[in-house]
Amino acid sequence: MQISALRRALDGGAEPSCIQTVPGRGYRFALPVSVATDEAAPDAASVDADFVSSDVAEHGAGPGSRRALLWGGGAFAAVAAVGGVARFASALWNPHASLARLSAAVLPFAVQGNDPPLARFADGITETLTLDLPSPWCLGYFSPSLVPPRNIMRAAAATTSNPRVFGTALNVRYVLSGVVRGNGSVVQANAEVTVAETGALIWSKQYNDARDATLDDPTIMARWIRPDAVFAMLADEAARSLRERPRDMDEMDLMLQGKAWTQ
């Protein structure tokens, strides 16, 4: 009941809700947030409207959302005062409190230079990867609910082009990003996967194709990128589960190990 009250206050009727339910795990705040410094980080009981409003101002959230978040902050502080939601508060304001395995987001591919057809091409790559990533033949095979909705990813991308900041704001473990450039008669796309938590680059690769052949159909290059990037994430996640739970692997860990061995 408290969550629905928060949703009413924060969303203002917008869909999807900025508080997402993650089945079996809890809730996730799905709007860009800043990482507070140690001095500024509030504890659960001291979250107040000022903290929330300065956060929104810094990131330039969309029209109406500042007021909504002020209301939400007030509602949240009231709930916290009643008690019983300290853990939820921690998860809400600590982006890494509930990082899910294989959660990932696509940072829109950048374009080098002023080249409108290339910009449309980059948009097409981003769009294709964004649609494909949560699909059953990509990460959706393992975790269908762990790729943020497209509109949420776009909102976060409007605030930053830094993969680490972007991934932290969206509370995902991996960020797929890239740059597209023209090089004479060739189009190049450099794609990479970053671990949001550490900023570590775990994979990067350059893809080239003839400009004439590729500009009209960005899905072709996107689907060259897709399996390589997905495997990089699978392999990293499998290595992580070996490191963190070598003797206590659950079903998903074991599936990841199997996939990592057969790629």
Added chain:
Amino acid sequence: MLNPERLEGARLFYERVLELNPRSADALGSLADTLLAQSYITGVPPPGGYRAAERLIERG
């Protein structure tokens, strides 16, 4: 690169998944894939024959 050792490693992991959850469609399908890939690479039919792999897919 796929090779018999990697496929064998994957097979063991999928079998462990099925010990935890015998109805895991992901593991059943992946195990069948792996058995068929092992057979393709080594030229030896999977244990229990191709019908065994087919049964895994049916269960999945």
